[in-house]
Amino acid sequence: MTFNILLFTDFETLDVFGPVEIFGKLENSEIRYFSEKGGAVSNKDGIKIDTEKLEMLSDSDILFIPGGMGTRTEVNNHGFLQQVKDIAERSNFVLTVCTGSALLAKTGLLDGKKATSNKRSFDWVKSCSGEVEWIEQARWVTDGKYYTSSGVSAGIDMALGFVADRLGIEEARRIAFRIEYVWQEDSKQDDFWKQ
Amino acid sequence: MTFNILLFTDFETLDVFGPVEIFGKLENSEIRYFSEKGGAVSNKDGIKIDTEKLEMLSDSDILFIPGGMGTRTEVNNHGFLQQVKDIAERSNFVLTVCTGSALLAKTGLLDGKKATSNKRSFDWVKSCSGEVEWIEQARWVTDGKYYTSSGVSAGIDMALGFVADRLGIEEARRIAFRIEYVWQEDSKQDDFWKQ
Numbered sequence: 001m002t003f004n005i006l007l008f009t010d011f012e013t014l015d016v017f018g019p020v021e022i023f024g025k026l027e028n029s030e031i032r033y034f035s036e037k038g039g040a041v042s043n044k045d046g047i048k049i050d051t052e053k054l055e056m057l058s059d060s061d062i063l064f065i066p067g068g069m070g071t072r073t074e075v076n077n078h079g080f081l082q083q084v085k086d087i088a089e090r091s092n093f094v095l096t097v098c099t100g101s102a103l104l105a106k107t108g109l110l111d112g113k114k115a116t117s118n119k120r121s122f123d124w125v126k127s128c129s130g131e132v133e134w135i136e137q138a139r140w141v142t143d144g145k146y147y148t149s150s151g152v153s154a155g156i157d158m159a160l161g162f163v164a165d166r167l168g169i170e171e172a173r174r175i176a177f178r179i180e181y182v183w184q185e186d187s188k189q190d191d192f193w194k195q
Numbered sequence: 196m197t198f199n200i201l202l203f204t205d206f207e208t209l210d211v212f213g214p215v216e217i218f219g220k221l222e223n224s225e226i227r228y229f230s231e232k233g234g235a236v237s238n239k240d241g242i243k244i245d246t247e248k249l250e251m252l253s254d255s256d257i258l259f260i261p262g263g264m265g266t267r268t269e270v271n272n273h274g275f276l277q278q279v280k281d282i283a284e285r286s287n288f289v290l291t292v293c294t295g296s297a298l299l300a301k302t303g304l305l306d307g308k309k310a311t312s313n314k315r316s317f318d319w320v321k322s323c324s325g326e327v328e329w330i331e332q333a334r335w336v337t338d339g340k341y342y343t344s345s346g347v348s349a350g351i352d353m354a355l356g357f358v359a360d361r362l363g364i365e366e367a368r369r370i371a372f373r374i375e376y377v378w379q380e381d382s383k384q385d386d387f388w389k390q
Contacts, residue, residue, distance in 0.1 A: 012216075013212050013215055013216045013219060014212060014213060014216035014374060016212075017208050017209060017211075017212035017213075017242075018209060018212075018213070020208055020240050020242070021207075021208045021209035021240070021347065023240070024208060024239060024240035024241075030241070031240050031241040031242075032241055033241060033242075040245065044219060045215050045216070045218070045219035045226050046219075046225070046226040046227060046228060047212075047215070047226075047228075047244060048244065048245040049242060049243065049244055049245075050235065050243040050244075050245075118375070119375065120373065150375055151373075151374060151375035152216065152373075152374035152375055152376065153351075153374050153375050153376035153377075154375050156348075177387070178315065178346075178347075179209060179346060179347035179348050180313070180314065180345055180346035180347055180348050180349050180386075180387040181347065181348035182348075182377070182379070182386060184377070191375075191377060192372070192375045
């Protein structure tokens, strides 16, 4: 499996690197990092990470879109949204964490589909698209090839859920055990809803 | 608070970026990345991150040392260990995750102190120093200015525990809630011991 991680300025740290920790534990997985313009992408946690240019990605196995404050800017970046739409359509699976679902929703590809996002940003995310069937109480939501998760650390649960769907729950449990992570296996169990 | 993150080739992704996610949520926190030689440091998850040279760090508020396969090499890198020892002595606090505690143990600074590490690598970690009082059943262990944690995701619990010790438990709970993370608040509660 090849995971293509889409970065932008002010991505949320754990949105990206929680799932990456899981993906990296799969045998023969490859992880690549892309951004609109390529080169170093930074965020408020002082991270500066090297990326490839998104247009170099001709087709994609798994596209991964994190959230973070940067999404507030990127939802208005129409050139970038068109690129995201193109590559999402050519991906076998598309996974988003937190407000990354707002970015994906803006492309129209979630229209008529179930999706979720961070509880603390839910009103803003909903305002990005009225065509999506937003599910508020969920750790993560699957609809066809689209996986969307709640806030930040929920991305780790979703990543393990994705592994379980592809390779069986024992493989997901093996990885969670190896990294000493208490996996919330039930995608509908959401401790952060309506608190 | 300034967090100085020490990186080396093949650091464990989530060891670093779980705690960084927490530290970055503190008001006025600064996060910097260092490595022995400076420049890009990469790992098996395709991450290439920009760092400063460790010798540029004259004194340190909080020093943070992750684990990962890279520690197996670095415990034999005597020049690096001497540098780690020097800066750890000049730090107000030193935090390690997973096999990062083996690296710190090799400097001798944990001699006679309580510490823990990843359950899956415990025998190897213990073999790095017989002078440390290794605690097997613990999510994380505090001894004076030294905080050591179990495997990978336990680093997030420890980071929140560190925040609680410095700024109060409500601040730690606020951050956990914001990132939708189910924090194991009890450092002694270890689901991964003897499994």
